[in-house]
Amino acid sequence: MTVKKILIVKPSALGDIIHTIPIVNAIKQNYDAEISWVVSRPFMNLLEHTPVVDKVFVFERKKWGGMRFFRYFGEILNFLLKIRAEKFDIVIDFQGLLRSGIITLLSGCKHRVGFKSAREFAYWGYSQKVETPKNVVHAIDRYKLIAKTLGVCEIKMSFPLNRDLALEQKWDNVLPSDYIVIVPGARWSSKRWPPEKFAELTNIIHRKSELPVVIVGSPSEKEISLQVINNVQKTDKCINTTGETSLIELAYIIKRANIVVTNDSGPMHLAAALNTKTIALFGPTDPERIRPYGDEHVVLQGESLCQCYYQKTCSFDLECLRTISPQKIIPLLGL
Structure with a gap:
């Protein structure tokens, strides 16, 4: 046929x-x-x-x-x-x-x-x-x-995107040459590592290196990103793009990043697809099913068993996610 x-x-x-x-x-x-x-x-x-x-x-x-x-x-x-x-x-x-x-x-x-x-x-x-x-x-x-x-057995895990020179020039004027991306949001509140934890991680990054941190997210996640910013000591080393990017702009920011620290979210999968090293924080969902695809990425889970398995909201104050400490992430960043 x-x-x-x-x-x-x-x-x-x-x-x-x-x-x-x-x-x-x-x-x-x-x-x-x-x-x-x-x-x-x-x-x-x-x-x-x-x-x-x-x-x-x-x-x-x-x-x-x-x-x-x-x-x-x-x-x-x-x-x-x-x-x-x-x-x-x-x-x-x-x-x-x-x-x-x-x-x-x-x-x-x-x-x-x-x-x-x-x-x-x-x-x-x-x-x-x-x-x-x-x-x-x-x-x-x-x-x-x-x-x-359908007879297609050989699959190269490539994620092709068309270049947009105007978009690249726009963000090249905003972004530093090296940076770490953090993704504090997620569609389910039960998937979100607490904003104060992301802020603590950012503060440690700034103490140990000169690397700026770029915060990304959708318009609905602006409040979450502000909670992070409000607890960061060196706000001049943070670039908050939450709610300011299209999906293709988000892809460009992530593709240029040194590394991405993220909740289980869409940007997590985008980072993996773009071959940007990804550290993914998992709570109620199963990383065996939806972890960032590829051996170079790292999944961290809490020490305690999640009691809200695949529930969109958590009734236990994010107990499992809170046991993931920023200190566990720092060595993975190479700092």
């Missing part, structure tokens, strides 16, 4: 999209096919700056969700009709949820691929269901199974 057009259904989240890009890149190269991608609006910027993706279909999750489905039914129908009009040769659902399964089913494509273990009955939308052995744990290794099913 000649494959000219492939649709990827992976609307969110940032870390999951980052995991998927190298796999899709290998599939694209193998088939020499045009790649389209269904993605939620907050993550569109990243896909627009990678040569892996030729066309983006924006899934307006916030706008169309819940009872608003009926209000925007015309828009949703138009979205689906545009997908069907492309006449895709293969549609791959990497998301494995009800909404992604429906999009896959209604794409009009005969060859629809997804995981047999997909949740919310999403697997009903697939013509080809991929088994997931119990010993395959990490998300990237699971995604590789889909590629293997």
Whole structure:
């Protein structure tokens, strides 16, 4: 079968999209096919700056969700009709949820691929269901199974991005030549190493070296970053970019960094994908499943057992994360 057009259904989240890009890149190269991608609006910027993706279909999750489905039914129908009009040769659902399964089913494509273990009955939308052995744990290794099913066995873990000279010049004027990035935020509050711990780490870095610290995060994490800044002694050696960057700008800042210290978050996966050494702090989530991919990265977990396993909020004052001391991180920074 000649494959000219492939649709990827992976609307969110940032870390999951980052995991998927190298796999899709290998599939694209193998088939020499045009790649389209269904993605939620907050993550569109990243896909627009990678040569892996030729066309983006924006899934307006916030706008169309819940009872608003009926209000925007015309828009949703138009979205689906545009997908069907492309006449895709293969549609791959990497998301494995009800909404992604429906999009896959209604794409009009005969060859629809997804995981047999997909949740919310999403697997009903697939013509080809991929088994997931119990010993395959990490998300990237699971995604590789889909590629293997399509005849793509050799996958180079590259994360290609298009250069943006204007963007590079903008941040070259702001960033020092060497710096450490810290990521104090995370979508779940239970994943966040306390801001005062990040501040303590920053103070030790400044006492031991001349390295500035660059703080990154989304607009919703500005308060968290301010809590860090307010406890830092040498604020002139901190650059706070929280809420000031697009995803592609965040990627550039992380790619240039000496090292990244981060909670379990989207930027953690971005740092690993960009081959920037990453020190990841884990609390309620399982690093075997979602650790930064690659042997050069380091995972730190608390000494006490997490009692809020995979819960978005913590009822125990982040007990497990608090046992990770800044002193444990300093040697890993080479200071």
